[in-house]
Amino acid sequence: MPRQVDYEDRRRRIAEAVCTLIARSGMEAVSLRDVAAQANVSMGAVQRCFRTKEDMLLFVLEHISQRVSERANQRIATASTPQAAATLLSHTLAELALLDEGSQTQARVWLAFITHASANEKLAAVLHDTYAKLHELIAWLVRYGQNTGEIPQHLDPTREAHTLLAVADGLTVHVLAGHHSPEVALSILRRHVDHLLQ
Amino acid sequence: MPRQVDYEDRRRRIAEAVCTLIARSGMEAVSLRDVAAQANVSMGAVQRCFRTKEDMLLFVLEHISQRVSERANQRIATASTPQAAATLLSHTLAELALLDEGSQTQARVWLAFITHASANEKLAAVLHDTYAKLHELIAWLVRYGQNTGEIPQHLDPTREAHTLLAVADGLTVHVLAGHHSPEVALSILRRHVDHLLQ
DNA sequence: ATGGATATGATGCAAGTGCATCGGAAAACA
DNA sequence: TGTTTTCCGATGCACTTGCATCATATCCAT
Incomplete structure (x- = not known):
């Protein structure tokens, strides 16, 4: 068995990061890279949590x-x-x-x-x-x-x-x-x- | 003297085009190229009318x-x-x-x-x-x-x-x-x- | 006509985008 | 400890972006 991750928790943390970015400079300024940086995770992690950017925004x-x-x-x-x-x-x-x-x-x-x-x-x-x-x-x-x-x-x-x-x-x-x-x-x-x- | 253009009129026409695009698919989807196409002018014309994209949006x-x-x-x-x-x-x-x-x-x-x-x-x-x-x-x-x-x-x-x-x-x-x-x-x-x- | 000022639009460019890929790290089992 | 399975994160890629550049077309006063 591999290491397990609390995806729901991570998703929530990423969502918070997205909110911060949207509030700071608008929705179009939200890139996956910025989200990853803001949430202190790698881009790969973001991509694993959400299939696409649209999915991510919907979750947020x-x-x-x-x-x-x-x-x-x-x-x-x-x-x-x-x-x-x-x-x-x-x-x-x-x-x-x-x-x-x-x-x-x-x-x-x-x-x-x-x-x-x-x-x-x-x-x-x-x-x-x-x-x-x-x-x-x-x-x-x-x-x-x-x-x-x-x-x-x-x-x-x-x-x-x-x-x-x-x-x-x-x-x-x-x-x-x-x-x-x-x-x-x-x-x-x-x-x-x-x-x-x- | 060179040919003269009614800039105010063109600016208004471009503004209408921008509105159409924003309404259709949001503000982040507005690119200079799309605006030019929608307004039936070249990108150069848009750039001549507005120094930057921000100027354009402010005018709109x-x-x-x-x-x-x-x-x-x-x-x-x-x-x-x-x-x-x-x-x-x-x-x-x-x-x-x-x-x-x-x-x-x-x-x-x-x-x-x-x-x-x-x-x-x-x-x-x-x-x-x-x-x-x-x-x-x-x-x-x-x-x-x-x-x-x-x-x-x-x-x-x-x-x-x-x-x-x-x-x-x-x-x-x-x-x-x-x-x-x-x-x-x-x-x-x-x-x-x-x-x-x- | 002609000269010269101006507007034009195609093209170049660096930067940034979302998404796909993949070698290897990490953890739970045996 | 070794194996296996999941996860990570760096990198690549095709594409789009805003803006700069510049040869060309266009028009007016002479």
């Missing part, structure tokens, strides 16, 4: 999609003290919008993939899936708010969730475009959520 | 920024029959969100530039400028709606404009990501504007 998208979803879900699941639905909603959306300083990298990567998805069916499929899940999550939170009486019953949770997600993603774009600072974006987001309540 | 961004702004402004200026402020607002935002089928190309290009701007200061400056102008435009429309009595006085036009622009851009992203059809996105946008009125 799935990786970050999963991370975003998981973080949002955990934020809700681990709410130790029973929080107001509005707070939960606001915090979850802020997380999804990748507003805090440390998430700027992920925001860049996310947008890069959206841009690319227009020209790549597989990437588009992953994105479609992820957005469906995120929408479901937000709609659930809105319904929860209606149950606690914080959000008016007459609102359609599905529709409101669509708007909320749009605001969140729009603000992500605005921060990336330099139109807003993360702080301002956050306050705009909060105000929109508060507006739901009255 | 300025070009489409201008086009978007102009279209939105004209939409307002040429409103022959005095329209309801709400209608004007809704239509203008729909235009900015590049929702209709024919604008998908521009949406892709726009997003590609936003993605790139993170790694390029000059592009970022142009984007910043454009967004500032667009925000001003929307805020003006909100104030106009307040003057006609359609929009409640107690709302802050600046803040509302920020949210409106975020919804518009968020929907652009969602359509591009395949999360919404343009029609659904439009209805979400309309509903959000209607929500302002009551």
